[in-house]
Amino acid sequence: MKIVLLGSGNVATHLAKALKAKGEDLVQVYSPNLSHAESLAVAIGAEGLNDLTEIEQNADLYIISIKDDAIESVAKSLKNVTGLVVHTSGTTDINVLSSQVKKAGVFYPLQTFSKGKELSFENIPLCIEANDESQLVILSNLAAKISRQVYELGGEKRKVLHLAAVFACNFPNHLYALANKILNQNGLNFEMIRPLIAETADKVMSNLPENVQTGPAVRADENTLNKHLSMLTDMPELQNIYQTLSDSIKLTLK
C-alpha cells in the first residue's frame, strides 16, 4: 500500500517504522515543522514536507497521527483524495473525518508511546473502525500484518477503552511519581521500588486485578491506614489521594 503519514510524533514514528518493517510503501511524512517531518522521513525512506498542498493525492491510505484538536483541519486538506483517511486517536469521532473525506476510518493503537523507547508493535492492540465495510477489510488486513491483537470497535467502545486506559496507565504512572516524591523527601531512591512495580504489573498479566489486591486497605488494617495518613500530614494532596483510593478499595470488600 502507498501510504502518506500526517504527523511525526511518538505514535506516528512507532507506527511508521512498524509498517515500513512489513514492507509497506510510506511515500510522504507531513509535519508543520519541516525538520521533524524530514527526520522521520529519512528513517523510513519517504519524502518529508511541511506544506499540505504538496500532499500526494493518489495514495491508498492517509494516516493522520497528530493532536486530537488538529485532526479536522488537516482532514480538510484531504477533501479530494480517493484513498482511505484514518486517524489514530482514542477519543476522536470518526465523523470528524467522514464529514471531510469520502472514505474514513480509525486506526487506534492502544499503547503509551515514548521517544526513544523501542516497542514491539506485535503486542499492541489495534482498534479499527471504518465508515464502509470494504475499507474495514483493508484496515483489518493491514492491522493484522503488524499486530496480533486487532479489534473492530465502534467509536463509543473505543472511547470507553481510552477512558479505561487512563485508569490503567496514566494514573498508575502518576502514582509511581508520587511514590518517588515520598522516597526522595526521605533520602530514598526510586530504584528500591522498581521490582515491586514490575511485579504488580506482572501479576495482572495472568490474574484479574480484583483477585490479587494487597495492602492495608484490602485487609481493612485501620492501624496501618491511620499511621500512613498521619505520615502524610505535611503533604495534604497525597493524604487526600491516599484516603480516596483506600476508601475505594474498602468499598470492594462490601
Added chain:
Amino acid sequence: MKIVLLGSGNVATHLAKALKAKGEDLVQVYSPNLSHAESLAVAIGAEGLNDLTEIEQNADLYIISIKDDAIESVAKSLKNVTGLVVHTSGTTDINVLSSQVKKAGVFYPLQTFSKGKELSFENIPLCIEANDESQLVILSNLAAKISRQVYELGGEKRKVLHLAAVFACNFPNHLYALANKILNQNGLNFEMIRPLIAETADKVMSNLPENVQTGPAVRADENTLNKHLSMLTDMPELQNIYQTLSDSIKLTLK
C-alpha cells in the same frame, strides 16, 4: 544457620523456599493452623507445629512472618531463646521485638507476594535492621545470599518505604481493577489493556515516572478530561478518583 519460621502465609512461604534453596537449615514451621504449618514444612523438609511451647529453643534465627498485630504476642513466646528474632513487616517497629527478646531485628522483603505466583527472590529488595551491630552483620550476610538488593534501613525509613509501596503497588493495582470495571460494564475485556499495563511499568524501569507521564491531564487537554468526567456520571466514585488524580497530575505542570 538453624532457622525457625513462625508463619506460613505468602511472605513466609516465598522466604522459606528461597532460604532452603540456598542451603539454610529450616527446622520448624509454626502456624496456629497445623495443616498450614505442615503443608509448608513438608515442602522445605521441616517440622510443622501449632504449639508455641514446642518451639526449638536453640535455633540461630527466628523469623516471625505473620500479621502485624500478632507479632508481639508470638515474640513473647520467644523470651528465652538465645538466637536472633526478626519480623518481616514493613510497618512494625523493631521495639515490638526488642522489648521481648535480647537479639531483635527486621528482615523486610519489599515485594507483593501471592499464592501460586513464583518469584525470583534475587530481585527482591531486602531491608534489614538489628538492635546490635554483630546481629546486623549476620542478617546482612543471610540477605545477600538470597537477594542482590540489600538495604540497611532504620525503622523510620522502612515505614516511609512501605508507604511509598502502597502508592507504587496497592493503588495502581486498584486502578487496574477500576479500569476492568469500566471495560466490563461495556462488554470489553481486560485482555485488551494488559499490554498497556505492562508497558507503563516497563517504562519506569529505565526512566523516572515524572519524566514519562502521558495522557490528557499532563497535556492539559480539558476537552478530553471533560468528556471522560461526563462518561463517569453514573459512577460518581470513579468520577471523583478521575478528578482527584487528574488535578494532581496538573499540579506537576506548575
